Amino acid sequence: MTIIEARGLTKTYKSKSGPVHALAGLDLTVPRGTVKALLGPNGAGKTTVVKMLTTLIRPDSGTALVDGIDVVANPKGVRRIIGVSGQYAAVDENLTGFENLEMVGRLYHLGGRAARKRAHELIDLFELTAAGNRPVKGFSGGMRRRIDLAGALVINPKVLFLDEPTTGLDPRSRLALWDVIKRLVADGTTVLLTTQYLEEADQLSDDIMVIDGGKAIAEGTSDELKAQIGGHRLVIALVNAADSAPARQIMARYGSGEPTVTTDGRGVEVAVTDGPAGLQHVLAELGAAGIDLHDAGMRRPTLDDVFLKLTGHKADLSVTDDDETDAAKPAKGRRARTDNPSDASSDTPPRELVK
Amino acid sequence: MTAIASTLPDWNPLSLWYSDGWTVTKRNLIKIKRSPDMLVFAVIQPIMFVVLFSQVYAGAIQVQGTDYVQFLMAGIFAQTVVFGATFSGAAMAQDLKEGIIDRFRSLPMSASAVLIGRTNSDLVLNTISMVIMMATGLAVGWRVNSTVPEFLAGVGLLLLFGYAFSWVMALLGMSVKSPEVINNASFLILFPLTFISNAFVPSETLPTPLRIFAEFNPVSSLVQAARQLFGNEGSAPVPDIWTMQNPILTVLIGVAVMLIVFVPLCIRKFASISSR
Known part of the structure; x- marks a missing residue:
């Protein structure tokens, strides 16, 4: 049964160099209880899709239903059943981990007692007990992400949106976060995940949609895609x-x-x-x-290999200034993303030399 | 994982609005408590202004029928509440920058809760500033020469104006999206607004173009209203224009206009903003 159903989504941003088509008619279907990965470079439109499905921005045209609820007509209805965790940990720096989660629980209208109880559970679940009562300001990048992810799980969401959950994390934090996500997925949560890393899509998802220039250019299981690009x-x-x-x-x-x-x-x-x-x-x-x-x-094949095969050109992993959502302002703030091509390639797993 | 009921309590919209607004207010107040720079600014700046102006200018500025300290205090109160509204703008811009607005907007909370929480917590901050300024004023010789209800009405009017003005600044903060820009922009607006007024000098001493601006400046009406309500007017003639002759009513109308125009604008703007 389908839980996310999007048809013909478009979004165009104005920019100095003319209109930028962040999404150019994207269709997306996610069956209930599965994990779908949107794989693509910066500016492909991944974040724009997530922002539309989570009611943060409205599509210029097209429709999207989450669990049968229209994201434009009834955004609040959608917000009640989803959890969102983005590439920039959306947590309050001055609040403790616990206070952040309690606040989110209250704003989901669980009521004070249930919100506190749930915050405690999540702090334990995410092994943040030691840090739960300190302001987030002092947390490492990985810990912030975990608090942010915990915030997305305050209710048991029907759909969990993870927008580049591990971008900018060091390899160890990435593995730890994958572990958490895998446990969630094992519980049958429907997840829509965006990523720039083929390996991440491979590790976490049932089904991958490769997008470029606001359009889907390939879709299939990880094995099917790999067969296309030759494993x-x-x-x-x-x-x-x-x-x-x-x-x-x-x-x-x-x-x-x-x-x-x-x-x-x-x-x-x-x-x-x-x-x-x-x-x-x-x-x-x-x-x-x-x-x-x-x-x-x-x-292992990288996004570049996929792109080279599917489009005949390399994935542009460098930042384009045109796209307001996916690639905007990477250098600003403490939690700046690391977006340059050399960095992306450092995320490629090391060659497995034959022993 | 522990199961959490996905059927949420069916609250009525009014109690939701109240509870969400309070949740965000509490979050902002914790922030104030944990970032002392903001609190220090809100506490030290009013003390500094009261002491500096009363000690530096008191000997040089003559005000008919009263001494300068009595004349000055209402001006400083008005200036402080107007400047205090800048926090609303800067904090909205900061929240946008940090991405927490996206978190809020993806939650099923009341659409105005973030703005209500913002302006409420700034009201608290303004109230703290006000108490400190009044204590400092009393220490340098300021006296209230009116009844308790009048005094309370004066305090209420100042805070109300500051509250309404923070909605204006909140809209500005959401529009510029950068805390640095909002700080610079608001000083360009706020310095003329507070200094080209009757706050620090009687407006009749100003050159004609500035005097006309000062007489129609809403801050002048606010200052005049506070002076009346605190009994600090002296015997200087009040400019013969309606807004200065009826300052309390003018301020109330101004507050109503700001709220009627900017609350809906802010809520509409909030529904379409996204961090990045």
Whole structure:
């Protein structure tokens, strides 16, 4: 059964360089009890979708129903059944973790006693007991996110919206937050998640929609998408650039697509479907051919790979100033996002070298 | 996870409005308590103004029929409540910047609760400032020469004006979206509004264009009303225009107009703002 049903959502922002189509007719369907990830680079329109479905902004055209309630006609009805946690932790710095959660509970109209009780439960659940009675000001980024996420769970929401829940977090906090989200998902909560990281979508969701330029460009399970882009990537670094042609030929035999060679001729990469076995074969043949290697390994596909495959261009992970919602003002404030391409690539999991 | 009833108590809109407004007010008051810079500003600035003006200008400025300290205090009260409204603007802009407004807007709370909480807590802050200023005033020789009801009416009128004006500043804060801009912008508005008035000097001493501005300035009416209600008028002639001859009524009309115009504008604006 469908719980989120959106048809033809559009939103256009005015900017100095002309109108920006944040959403250009997006359809979205999320079955009850599933996790859907919206995957895309900055400015793709992910945040705009979430803001529309959570009643923060109105679509220029199109309709959206959350649990059968129209987000434009009855925003309050929608707000009663959803929980929202965004990429900027929307918590009050001067309030303690507990006070933040109690306030949210009161504003969901649970009443004072139930709001306090629920705040205590969430503080325990999110292992924030030590920090619950200190102002959020002194919390780490990961702890702020956890308080923010707890705020989205004060009621058991019918739909939980997570807008880039781990953007800007260090890898350890990211893993911890994934863990929390996975537990929620196991309880059957419907989640709509946005992310820039393929791995995050892979880890957390049942179904992925890839969006770019305000439109869906692919949709399917993580396996289906990976089959399209060829699963893992096999990467080698040559000692001599002259070996790139024979190396390419060897890799072409085991890859699921055409191998690519870097401009300096030393790096060769190909998508593989049979995992480490492909690497073993390639290494054996390269050794037999007497080709020396600096490095060889596997890496999981990234958003860039998905984009390269689906659109023929790389995902633009740099910030565009045009988009008011997704990419706006990253450098401002203490909780500035880290948005540059080098940072995005540092989030790529390390190559798993064969032992 | 513990199950939480998703069927929420069926509260009537009025009690929801009241309870949501109070929840946000409480949040703002905790903020004031925890960020001493704001409280220090609200406490120290009025003391400084009372002491500076009364000690620096008292010898130089002659006011007909009364001494300068008596004349000055209503002016400083009015200036403080008007400046105090800036908090509403700056705090709305700050909330927007921090993203907490998005949290509020995604909750099923009453649409005006955040604004009501904002203006309420600024009323509390203004009241604290007022008490401190009055104590300081009494220490430097200010005296109230009226009845208790008149005195209370005077205090009420000042706070009411400040309250209504914070709705104006709240709209400004939501429009500019930056606490720094709102601080700079409000000083550009507030300094002329409070200084080109009868707050610190009798308006008849001003050059003609400024005198005309001062006589029609709503702050002048507020100051004049407070002087009347505290019995600090002296015998200087009151400008022969309706707003200065009927200052209390003028202030009440001004307050009503500000609330009627800016409360709906603020609520409408709030329904469409989003942090980022």
